[in-house]
Amino acid sequence: MTAAYFVTGTDTEIGKTTIAAGLLHAARLQGLSTAAAKPVASGCTRTADGLRNDDALALLGECSLALRYDEVNPVAFEPAIAPHLAAREAGVVLDVASLRGPVRRVLEKGADFTLVEGAGGWRVPLDGQASLSDLVISLQLPVILVVGVRLGCINQAVLTAEAISRDGLILASWVANVVDPQTSRLEENLATLAERIPAPCLGCVPRLALPSAAAVASCLDLSLLERF
Known part of the structure; x- marks a missing residue:
């Protein structure tokens, strides 16, 4: 039986990749095969092999299936800015249709445990009025929410959970990631x-x-x- 989930967060820079890599590692320790995708990433570095994103590389490192970098991260942008702005500057159409195919190909690898990691929070914009959440809706993936624990996280977490539910998706679980250890009344x-x-x-x-x-x-x- 295979399982696949989309990993989103309450904000950017709250440790989605750190948690996703940990989840993949935990699955591997249980003897499960693993695969991952980060369909769009900005803030990439130019290398001899092309643009590379540290988050995508971290996910790739926890995949037990043999995947190429471009399968894990098919759309990469150099500027560390919102993906839709980076796409606009690069003259690239960033929409659900352009991302769905590459993600489906990773899902079709049939790993026991597959994670698809988003960029930023739930409503990260794509072209037009579309959001990255529309990709998740089109794929009907259950969602794992990474909560960056710091002042204000309760409001962000509850609103994100409500948005996921309104979009007709299953919130499968959440993980508390303490980004501010000095958070009062932790x-x-x-x-x-x-x-x-x-x-x-x-x-x-x-x-x-x-x-x-x-x-x-x-x-x-x-x-x-739970597996869905």
Whole structure:
């Protein structure tokens, strides 16, 4: 039985890739085959092999299936700006149709556990009025929400969970990633998140000095993640 999920976050720079890599690592420790996709990435570096994104490379490193970089990250932009702005500057059409095919090809690899990671939060714009969430709707993937735990995260998390539900998708689980260890009343905030997010929490990842996939995996419990 195969399972695939879309990983989104409450904002940008809240550790989506760190958590996604940890989830993939945890799956591999259970003997599951893994694959991943990051359909669009900005903030890429020019290399002899072309544009490369650190987040996509981290995901690729946790894939047990043999995938090429361009399969994991088919659309890459150099400027570290919103993807729709980077696409506009590059003269590239960034829409659901252009992203759906590459993601489906990764899903069709048939890994036991596949993650598709978004860029930024749930409503990241594409061309026109489309958003990256429309890609998830078209693929009907259940969603894993990464909550960047810091001041204001409860509002962002609840609003994102509500938006996912309104879009007709399943919020499969969430992960608390402590981006600000000085967050006042941390435990109380985590308890409030658990009360208000209608999905199981796979774990709380503290601020790690070296956030390796193995270290993150040790904080997560994949047994709480239902397969859809």
